[in-house]
Amino acid sequence: MAKDSSNGIKDFWAELPRVDEDSLGSIRDWKNVQIALEEEIIWLKGFTTEQAVSSEIQQLPNFLLYELREGLLFRKDALVPSKKVRTALLWTPIDKALRLTFPSSNQNFFGIDEKIEVKLKPSEEEQPATALLCSMTEVKETIIALPKFKLEKLDWIVINDKALFIGNPLLSFPGKTYWTKDGHLLPTGYDFEFKNLSSLLQRKYNASQDQWLLWNENGNVLQLNKDDFRKLSVSSFRLTEKAKEWM
Numbered sequence: 092m093a094k095d096s097s098n099g100i101k102d103f104w105a106e107l108p109r110v111d112e113d114s115l116g117s118i119r120d121w122k123n124v125q126i127a128l129e130e131e132i133i134w135l136k137g138f139t140t141e142q143a144v145s146s147e148i149q150q151l152p153n154f155l156l157y158e159l160r161e162g163l164l165f166r167k168d169a170l171v172p173s174k175k176v177r178t179a180l181l182w183t184p185i186d187k188a189l190r191l192t193f194p195s196s197n198q199n200f201f202g203i204d205e206k207i208e209v210k211l212k213p214s215e216e217e218q219p220a221t222a223l224l225c226s227m228t229e230v231k232e233t234i235i236a237l238p239k240f241k242l243e244k245l246d247w248i249v250i251n252d253k254a255l256f257i258g259n260p261l262l263s264f265p266g267k268t269y270w271t272k273d274g275h276l277l278p279t280g281y282d283f284e285f286k287n288l289s290s291l292l293q294r295k296y297n298a299s300q301d302q303w304l305l306w307n308e309n310g311n312v313l314q315l316n317k318d319d320f321r322k323l324s325v326s327s328f329r330l331t332e333k334a335k336e337w338m
Contacts, residue, residue: 102159103138104176107151114154117147117212119186120286126188127180134180146215209292209310214282218270222257225266230254233264235325246320249331250313255305256323269305276305 107115109131118124121142127134136159142148143156157164163172227249234242245258256262257276269276273289274297283289297304303315321327 101140101143103136103140103143104157104159104164105135105138105148106155106157107133107135108153109133111151111153114151115185116285117150118142122184122186124185125182126185127177127182129177129180134177135185136182209288209306209312210284211277211281211306211308211310212284213280216282218272218279220261220268220279221259221271222255222269222276223261223264223266224250224253224255224269225264227252227254230262230264230266231328233262234323234328237262237325239324242323242325245323247323247327248315248320250305250315254328255315257303257320258323274300274302274304276303278306278308281306281308 109128112133115126115133121138123139124135124137124142138148138156148154148156155166157166157173159165159176160172162176164174164176165172241262244260245256245262247254247256249255253266256264261268268279270279271277272282273293275289275292277283292304293300297314301317303317305313305315
């Protein structure tokens with residue numbers, strides 16, 4: 092039944108060719124959305140007003156959005172209806188209807204026998220940075236001059252010729268920042284293409300939560316044992332730098 096338009100609440104429907112089903116992964120975690128199948132068409136309903144104008148919707152190929160009014164489906168800003176509302180459809184929540192699968196690819200999940208394709212995409216949500224990756228050479232002179240209280244709240248680890256600092260507040264060094272999500276370290280400004288993938292990956296590959304999973308924008312990841320991190324101090328930094336020179 093159509094919602095009463097007088098209360099200002101809009102009822103959004105949408106259709107998508109079944110051949111484009113995989114593209115719906117980007118909105119799979121929108122639990123309010125329901126999905127139904129009709130021959131070669133996928134029907135969706137239950138979008139909020141914010142979801143209806145979101146970038147996730149706009150990026151879906153061959154996606155047609157409608158507003159339901161008195162049993163008729165209208166395209167955006169249209170005065171004439173495009174279709175009658177479909178009846179006798181079997182509706183299912185989208186997160187239960189779409190299976191989350193890992194297609195084969197050439198991307199290795201470091202240290203894991205399986206091959207798994209994980210994609211990151213720019214995110215519109217701002218997240219506070221909790222980790223910083225920067226060149227040891229560029230920061231060594233600054234670190235040894237900093238007072239103890241600015242260092243003692245940070246943990247750190249060496250990755251090749253770079254240092255990864257984790258903690259709060261971070262130091263104001265040039266470098267690449269990351270935010271934390273379910274034990275992952277993601278580049279700031281990015282999130283998983285499928286947002287609910289983060290907890291699934293942790294359950295499957297890091298159930299004991301003894302690692303940080305450090306991602307880059309290309310979907311590659313590096314596993315870092317939390318026990319390998321140490322407290323940041325001038326002495327620990329100098330000793331590590333010396334050890335690298337002897338290698």
